[in-house]
Amino acid sequence: MSYAGDVGLWEQTRRTVRDDIALAAMDLVVAQGFEATTMDEIAAKAGVSRRSLFRYFGTKEDVVLHGLASTGEFIRAALATRPLTEAPWEALLAVARSMESTPGWDTARERAIGRVCVETPALRARRAEKHAGWIELIAPELAVRPAAAPVGQAAAEAIIAAGLACLDVATDRWVAAEGTDLATLLEEAVAAVRA
Amino acid sequence: MSYAGDVGLWEQTRRTVRDDIALAAMDLVVAQGFEATTMDEIAAKAGVSRRSLFRYFGTKEDVVLHGLASTGEFIRAALATRPLTEAPWEALLAVARSMESTPGWDTARERAIGRVCVETPALRARRAEKHAGWIELIAPELAVRPAAAPVGQAAAEAIIAAGLACLDVATDRWVAAEGTDLATLLEEAVAAVRA
DNA sequence: TGCCAGTTGACACTGAGTGCCAACCTGGCA
DNA sequence: TGCCAGGTTGGCACTCAGTGTCAACTGGCA
Numbered sequence: 478m479s480y481a482g483d484v485g486l487w488e489q490t491r492r493t494v495r496d497d498i499a500l501a502a503m504d505l506v507v508a509q510g511f512e513a514t515t516m517d518e519i520a521a522k523a524g525v526s527r528r529s530l531f532r533y534f535g536t537k538e539d540v541v542l543h544g545l546a547s548t549g550e551f552i553r554a555a556l557a558t559r560p561l562t563e564a565p566w567e568a569l570l571a572v573a574r575s576m577e578s579t580p581g582w583d584t585a586r587e588r589a590i591g592r593v594c595v596e597t598p599a600l601r602a603r604r605a606e607k608h609a610g611w612i613e614l615i616a617p618e619l620a621v622r623p624a625a626a627p628v629g630q631a632a633a634e635a636i637i638a639a640g641l642a643c644l645d646v647a648t649d650r651w652v653a654a655e656g657t658d659l660a661t662l663l664e665e666a667v668a669a670v671r672a
Numbered sequence: 673m674s675y676a677g678d679v680g681l682w683e684q685t686r687r688t689v690r691d692d693i694a695l696a697a698m699d700l701v702v703a704q705g706f707e708a709t710t711m712d713e714i715a716a717k718a719g720v721s722r723r724s725l726f727r728y729f730g731t732k733e734d735v736v737l738h739g740l741a742s743t744g745e746f747i748r749a750a751l752a753t754r755p756l757t758e759a760p761w762e763a764l765l766a767v768a769r770s771m772e773s774t775p776g777w778d779t780a781r782e783r784a785i786g787r788v789c790v791e792t793p794a795l796r797a798r799r800a801e802k803h804a805g806w807i808e809l810i811a812p813e814l815a816v817r818p819a820a821a822p823v824g825q826a827a828a829e830a831i832i833a834a835g836l837a838c839l840d841v842a843t844d845r846w847v848a849a850e851g852t853d854l855a856t857l858l859e860e861a862v863a864a865v866r867a
Numbered sequence: 868t869g870c871c872a873g874t875t876g877a878c879a880c881t882g883a884g885t886g887c888c889a890a891c892c893t894g895g896c897a
Numbered sequence: 898t899g900c901c902a903g904g905t906t907g908g909c910a911c912t913c914a915g916t917g918t919c920a921a922c923t924g925g926c927a
Contacts, residue, residue: 602797632864638837669827670834
């Protein structure tokens, strides 16, 4: 297991280039929309060849959703730090609340991504696909809690899937209405589901 | 509001052609996989031009997921027949149980679609997209129940989103393991979420 | 200086999806 | 019967996402 920093100069450079590309792409997409932005434009703006762009990101959706790449692992890691006695839903909500105050969290950027997702079916779909990947990643971490009465793998998957569904509903509302914060909307959605 | 039959000869013919295309596509996809099947092959097998195929179905995913086209409306209509005193989750589960015994339900076909979805990210994504569309369709119907204590639109959306997430988890397990029926797996998932 | 491994950019190709247009029904009307 | 109007079909050309291939480049190392 390694920390983010000790991966050599090559990997470090690659990450910087990835971030630059994602940033350039976001500018273009916010300005002209996702469909109207071509990979050629993104490549040109990022100062990289079209072919290299496709080596950094497999699909156009992935460029815009770059910010979500490490979120699944973040949630899993954050979940591992919660006390084992905590029940699944409480642990998940605690992790969600902690995200907004984590270093690297950028509310404006998240909202921009959310907005683009709302108006672009292809991005919503890809985001859902990423969420599906998180389920398998997080479920084992959730299944062992609470230590006294562990839930099964199937139950853990269902809870996480439902939680992410609540997150999607909350995000839609968060993007649409200025003012309320995301964590509150998420808690309301979860409360409705558990009622 | 009109019944399925009274839509004129043209529309009837179109529907038949659509069904034929979807059937032909399913044969090819089950045999060779989704990615390896081209729209040209589907068009050829269905005896229609490539251009017309794209007029019947906007995307390749839609051809395979044709069976889900009317499911959202089916759920909404079935929900409308449930007693208004029933609580949201109970009404939804009752509708789900009723689906397997509805005319037109084909377990083998549903399982085949589920199997293809499991192994094809693009199809999972498109299916999730369809589910998202159902939420807006069904939420108003759910929000008015139970009549004594109606839930808000936001709460209704959260419940449906969570229910569909449970359905996805249940479907994955249903496809993977022969034997158990889908309704039972769904009930287990919902029970885990509500615990 | 020359070798090695990984990266880059150019080119060509496949396949999804779209706009356009001419040919073709089909039902209504003189 | 013949003609007209609206909608359907199929062919053609096009854009764009995504992939395979290969030659040229780059930094580290003996």
